[in-house]
Amino acid sequence: MSSVTPAPAPLSSPLALAPTGMLRTAELLLRNPSALIAQVQAGGPELRELPLRLAVCALAGFGAFGFLLGFTRSPLAGLAAAPKLMLVGLGSLAVCLPALHVYGRLLGARLSALQAVCEALVALGTTGLTLLGLCPVWLVFANTVNHPPTGYFHVMLGSLVFLGFAALRGIWVLVEALRLQGRTVLHLLAWTALYGMVGMQMAWVVRPFVGTPGSPTVAFRPLESSAFDAATTLLRSNLDSLDGGRPEPESLEFSTETSPAQESL
Template sequence: MSGLLLQAVDLLRTGTPSSRHSEAPRVRLLLTLIVLFGAGYGAAMGSYGGEVGLGGARPLQMLYASVKVPLLLLATFGLSLPSYFVINSLLGLREDLGAAVRALLATQACLTLVLCALAPFTLFWYVSYRGYEEATLFNALAFAVASGSGQVLLRRLYRPLIARDVRHRVLLRLWLIIYAFVGIQMGWLLRPFIGIPGTPTRFLREDTWSNAYVFVAGRIWEVLNR
C-alpha cells in the first residue's frame, strides 16, 4: 500500500507514476488509482446520515457510492474516448494519440487522488452541517476542486503536445466539452450518490433513464412561464 501511495504522490508531482516497466503496467496502475481512490471518496460521500450525523450512515449506500464514483469517471472517460479518437484522426494527430490518452487517463487518476484527500473534510462537513442540500453542495464543491486540480495537471501534460502542434489545443478544448457533456448525463443516470436518510436505499433511482438536459430545460421553462 505504501508503494501505491508513493506512486500516487509521483503522479501529482510529475504527471506520471514512476515505473520501470512498459506503458501497459503504467496504464494499469492509473486505472488502479482511479478505482481505489475513487471508491475511497465514494464511501465517504455515501456515509451521509442526516440529522443523526455519521451515526446514521448506511453501509449499503456507502458501498453503492464507492462503486459509482469510479464507475462515473471510467464510464465517462470510455464513452468520450471514441469521439476524441475520431476528432484526433480528422485533425491528423494520430501519431500523438498514445501520449494524449495517457495524459487524459493520468488526469482522471489525479482527480480521484484529490477527491480522496478531501474525504476527511466531507466527513467533517457531514458532522457539522446535517442538511441534505448542504451535503449535496459540499460534494459538488469537492468535485469542482478535484476537477480543477485535474485540469492543472492536464494542461501541464498537454504542454509538450501543444508545443509540437498547436492543433492539440483545439483537441484539448473539444475533449473538455465532450467530457463535461457526457459526465453530466452519466452523473444523472447514476443517482443517488448520497441518498436521503429515511428513504429506501437503492443503487439507481426509478427514473434512471431520464435526461439531465431535458430536466434542466423543463425547469427553466417552468420558471420563465410563471
C-alpha cells in the first residue's frame, strides 16, 4: 500500500512573517513604505488603527532627538525639549492636514479624509524613524562642535540640518510611493512648503530647545519676531565664526536690550 507524501506547505512571504502591530508598521516604514501606501489606498478595517501606529513611530523619533538636542545643555533641558519637539512635529501636521486634503481633492485625488491623514503620517513616521536613526550621529556631532565660544551656534545650525534632512526624507518617501502608483504629487510639493513654514514658526513659538549658555533654563520664551528672522541671525553668526569672529552666545538671547529677532532657539 503506497503512502501519500503530503505536499510541502507554501512558503510565507516576508510580509506575512513580519511582526504584527506596531513593529510591523515600523518595519514597513523602513523597508517598504510603498506597500504601506498601497494598504492605505486599499482601505479596510486595519486602516482605523494605522494613524495611531504611525503617530507613535513619529513621536518616538521626535522625542528621542528632542531629548538629545536639549541634553547638549543639560538633562533638564533634554526633558523639556523632548515633548516640545514632539508637539512641533505632530502639531504642525494637524494644522496643515486640512490643506493637504483640499489640495489633493482639487487635483483629482480620490481619497477619504482618513486616507489623507494616513498618508501624511507615513511621511511624518518616516521622519521620526530617520531622526531616531540619526541620534548616534547627533551625539558624535554635538560632542565634536559643542565647545565655546562658537559651539552653541554650530549646534543650533546642525540641529536645523538634521531636522531638515529627516523631514525631506519623509516627504521623499511619500512622493516616491505615490509616483510608483502613478498618482499625482503636485499637491505634495505645495503642501510641503506650507508644512515647513508652519513647522518653523511652531518651533519658534515653543522655544527654547537648548537655550543660550549662561542664561537660566526656562520653559518658554516670550513670542517676538519670527522664526525666519532668527534663522537669518543664526546663519550670520555661524558665518562670522568661520571668518574668525568670536560672537557671544548672549547675542542670540532675548532681553530688553537685544532685538527680538536675535532670540535663541
